[in-house]
Amino acid sequence: MKTEVSGLVIKEVELSNGNRLLNILTRDLGIITAIVNNSSSRKNVKFLSIHILMYCRFILFKRKEYYTVDEFDILNIFWQIKDDLKSLAVCQYFCELCISLSPDTTVSGDFLKLFLNSVFYISKKIKDLKLIKIIFEIKSLSLCGYMPNLICCYKCGRYETDDMFFLIDSGKIVCKNCRTNSLRNELFARVTKGMLYALRHIIYSPIEKNFSFKLSENALKSLSKLSEDYVKYHLDTNFKSLEFYNRL
Ligand SMILES: [Zn+2]
Structure with missing residues (x-):
């Protein structure tokens, strides 16, 4: 056939x-x-x-x-990617991540759209590589059943405060007031208003609008660590291509 x-x-x-x-x-x-x-x-x-x-x-x-x-x-063929080792390494990581997540037929169309947008922006070198990596990690996991719940503090319902905390294991956020000592034992990341805005934009906006924001270098670094930790925790995998990318 x-x-x-x-x-x-x-x-x-x-x-x-x-x-x-x-x-x-x-x-x-x-x-x-x-x-x-x-x-x-x-x-x-x-x-x-x-x-x-x-x-x-x-x-x-x-x-x-x-x-x-x-x-x-x-x-x-996105030929420009092959000219830059770092671009190639991050794309190989996306391939590994995709195989690990194995999107089913209900989400593979969106996954393909995310992938094609990501490699397009990488090949054109018009977006920060770290930003594209964060978007790919958070959005791909969200599509495949690991969507965080970032609507509000899961305890008191506050939409935002100066600092909030993202819980890596449950994918929830908690505000400073509701943060308890027990949080010390959990895997969490502090998120500023800007980082929270970026995460909400990635999760709740359509893919074609996902790439339309900027972040400071510090926020990019913190968010990159958060998204990597989120991937590693939920997929329980150390991706060789990610380790290689991080060594470059
Ligand atoms: Zn709260």
Whole structure:
């Protein structure tokens, strides 16, 4: 059976027989696995050009649970990313994060939109890399069942105070007045009004508006630590690509 899908290649694996396995994030089918057959035919020589972070329209054959790539057209290759190691590292982290979260068909369309927007802004170098990383981490987890509840202090209902505290484990916020000594034992992060505004904007605004804000360098650093801690706590994974990115 032939299927046409548009999707972003997020992983490629060489097999011992020369064939390759691709993981493709699609709008309607979630993440699919497709085989690229190796042969000397002209058509398959063209297939060697398929690589990670390419956004393509694929014609696939489905046999049992496996897809085979029959034809493809490149829609965007974001080539500028490969020229910058830090940009490439953060994109590889996004790929790992996506595979770990494995968005189902109800959210894969939004996940793909988030991913394409993120790599677009990274390739154009018009947004701070740290900002894009924070947006990707918080929004991707929110889409896949880990959405924090940042509407108000979970104890007294206050919308905002000068300082609030984000609880990494429960994803709730608590104000200074309601913060108790027991909080010492919890994993938490202090958030300023600006940081809270940014987090609410990421979580509650549509994806196409997510990238339309700026933060001070200090707020970016603090929020980057918070979003990384949130990812690590809830996915219980140390991403190698993230460790590499942080060493650069
Ligand atoms: Zn409170």
